[in-house]
Amino acid sequence: MTTLIxxxxxxxxxxxxxxxxxxxxxxxxxxxxxxxxxxxxxLLWSLAARFEWLPPQIxxxxxxxxxxxxxxxxxxxLPDNLWISLWRVLAGFAAGAAxxxxxxxxxxxxxxxxxxLYPSFRAIAQVPSIGWxxxxxxxxxxxxxxxxxxxxxxxxxxxxxxxxxxLENVSTRFIEVARVYRFTRWQLLTKVVWPAAxxxxxxxxxxxxxxxxxxxxxxxxxxxxxxxxxxIVYGRQLYQLDVVLAAVVxxxxxxxxxxxxxxxxxxxxLRWRRDGF
Amino acid sequence: MTASNNADLxxxxxxxxxxxxxxxWWWAAFRFGWTEAVLVVPIEKVWDTAxxxxxxxVLWQSLGASLARDLAGFALGSLAGFALGIALGLSRLxxxxxxxxxxxxxxxxxxxxxxxxxxxFGLGDTAKVIFLxxxxxxxxxxxxxxxIRSVPRELxxxxxxxxxxxxxxxxxxxxxxxxxxxxxxxxxxLIYAWLATLGAEYLLTSGIGIGNLxxxxxxxxxxxxxxxxxxxxxxxxxxxxxxATRIETRLLRWRGNSTGQY
Numbered sequence: 180m181t182t183l184i185x186x187x188x189x190x191x192x193x194x195x196x197x198x199x200x201x202x203x204x205x206x207x208x209x210x211x212x213x214x215x216x217x218x219x220x221x222l223l224w225s226l227a228a229r230f231e232w233l234p235p236q237i238x239x240x241x242x243x244x245x246x247x248x249x250x251x252x253x254x255x256x257l258p259d260n261l262w263i264s265l266w267r268v269l270a271g272f273a274a275g276a277a278x279x280x281x282x283x284x285x286x287x288x289x290x291x292x293x294x295x296l297y298p299s300f301r302a303i304a305q306v307p308s309i310g311w312x313x314x315x316x317x318x319x320x321x322x323x324x325x326x327x328x329x330x331x332x333x334x335x336x337x338x339x340x341x342x343x344x345x346l347e348n349v350s351t352r353f354i355e356v357a358r359v360y361r362f363t364r365w366q367l368l369t370k371v372v373w374p375a376a377x378x379x380x381x382x383x384x385x386x387x388x389x390x391x392x393x394x395x396x397x398x399x400x401x402x403x404x405x406x407x408x409x410x411i412v413y414g415r416q417l418y419q420l421d422v423v424l425a426a427v428v429x430x431x432x433x434x435x436x437x438x439x440x441x442x443x444x445x446x447x448x449l450r451w452r453r454d455g456f
Numbered sequence: 457m458t459a460s461n462n463a464d465l466x467x468x469x470x471x472x473x474x475x476x477x478x479x480x481w482w483w484a485a486f487r488f489g490w491t492e493a494v495l496v497v498p499i500e501k502v503w504d505t506a507x508x509x510x511x512x513x514v515l516w517q518s519l520g521a522s523l524a525r526d527l528a529g530f531a532l533g534s535l536a537g538f539a540l541g542i543a544l545g546l547s548r549l550x551x552x553x554x555x556x557x558x559x560x561x562x563x564x565x566x567x568x569x570x571x572x573x574x575x576x577f578g579l580g581d582t583a584k585v586i587f588l589x590x591x592x593x594x595x596x597x598x599x600x601x602x603x604i605r606s607v608p609r610e611l612x613x614x615x616x617x618x619x620x621x622x623x624x625x626x627x628x629x630x631x632x633x634x635x636x637x638x639x640x641x642x643x644x645x646l647i648y649a650w651l652a653t654l655g656a657e658y659l660l661t662s663g664i665g666i667g668n669l670x671x672x673x674x675x676x677x678x679x680x681x682x683x684x685x686x687x688x689x690x691x692x693x694x695x696x697x698x699x700a701t702r703i704e705t706r707l708l709r710w711r712g713n714s715t716g717q718y
Contacts, residue, residue, distance in 0.1 A: 213556035298471035313674035415571035431564035
């Protein structure tokens with residue numbers, strides 16, 4: 180026991196004295212170490228393409244992918260398709276998240292509504308969005324409505340589920356304290372229940388956006404004549420793998436950016452949580 | 457006792473109200489000729505189709521094919537993810553080397569891989585299983601890694617006091633403590649693998665499976681087959697979920713329910 184304590188104390192002191200320097204050194208090291216693997220893959224890829232271990236239709240050299248990427252950017256083809264995809268995902272996500280929040284709040288606050296709606300909701304949620312795709316294609320065709328509905332459904336389920344669970348899981352102790360302070364129902368909801376449930380609600384929103392993006396790519400691969408997913412299918416059909424890879428990189432970058440934006444908003448919205456601790 | 461039974465019964469009745477209304481409306485629409493649409497089929501027809509396809513065996517063959525590739529991909533992907541997760545969790549150096557690349561690749565939307573995989577591995581079962589294992593790989597790898605990283609330092613210190621060898625430390629301290637998070641990953645992997653099975657069957661259109669049943673139904677405008685397919689997809693998803701939850705509770709029973717007690 181004494182050794183544990185003795186080990187801990189001296190280690191803690193220098194860390195407090197010069198945290199900035201240590202952090203910088205650490206970050207630098209991490210940054211440097213993150214490069215060897217992708218560079219090795221890139222090197223192997225270049226070599227494989229250079230010596231034609233695989234035909235270029237199957238594995239185009241990285242330089243070609245980069246050149247295609249620049250071409251597609253310059254010609255406006257990539258940005259145009261990107262905007263179409265982004266618009267779809269944002270419209271579908273907004274609709275789905277709004278519906279999910281409404282249903283989640285309803286089920287979370289009213290046990291009667293929950294009894295009526297939750298089993299049906301679970302049944303619908305059981306089938307992944309992509310399972311509904313053939314049915315929706317038959318019902319609404321393959322127009323814009325199909326994409327928006329499918330993306331909205333993908334976002335709807337996690338938002339509704341997490342909103343409901345978040346509200347349900349609010350600790351009864353918080354509510355008891357609020358009762359002691361004689362909060363009105365409105366005060367209870369806005370000052371206690373909502374802040375307590377918010378982190379999980381937000382989690383649902385983040386999942387919702389991830390699922391929306393996943394659904395967008397799926398629906399564009401299967402039924403679309405524009406958008407990033409369509410570029411991928413189109414490039415694949417013409418055996419232009421450079422186009423496919425360029426579009427895949429953009430799909431990854433957008434997914435990353437969407438997630439980062441939500442993480443930043445979360446940090447901003449949940450600032451108050453950190454002050455207490 | 458009776459009071460709680462009544463409450464359960466009431467909850468059950470309320471739960472089936474909405475689906476029952478929907479089914480009744482569907483049935484009535486045909487019974488009383490409210491609709492002339494060709495696409496919408498009477499409810500009995502879905503049942504007839506189910507009986508017909510199950511007696512010819514098509515339904516079971518499709519289901520079997522889908523499940524087999526789902527589980528094969530899931531097993532491969534989770535094992536690989538588990539191994540990488542442990543390696544990254546135990547070694548800071550590996551984490552720094554591989555972690556950033558892993559987190560970057562993770563961002564690529566799952567289905568965007570399919571066209572690439574189809575070029576590299578064809579349209580057959582190899583390509584499908586590779587895609588499915590990719591779907592299962594990321595959640596298991598990331599959650600195993602997170603689980604190992606969040607093992608409380610105290611537990612490791614106790615292990616040190618007992619002078620456990622690295623192997624013992626891993627088996628007796630680290631993995632059990634990380635188990636809930638690992639299960640989380642496995643559970644997610646199961647869900648994603650099933651989602652990916654459907655996607656793979658839609659896009660890599662060769663062979664049989666529930667996904668092919670759905671796409672065939674759509675192409676021929678057989679609404680009954682599409683609806684049957686959706687029900688099957690839901691049932692399989694439900695079954696996999698249930699199995700995962702059961703196994704999880706069983707394997708985590710030793711933890712007791714201390715967290716649920718306050």
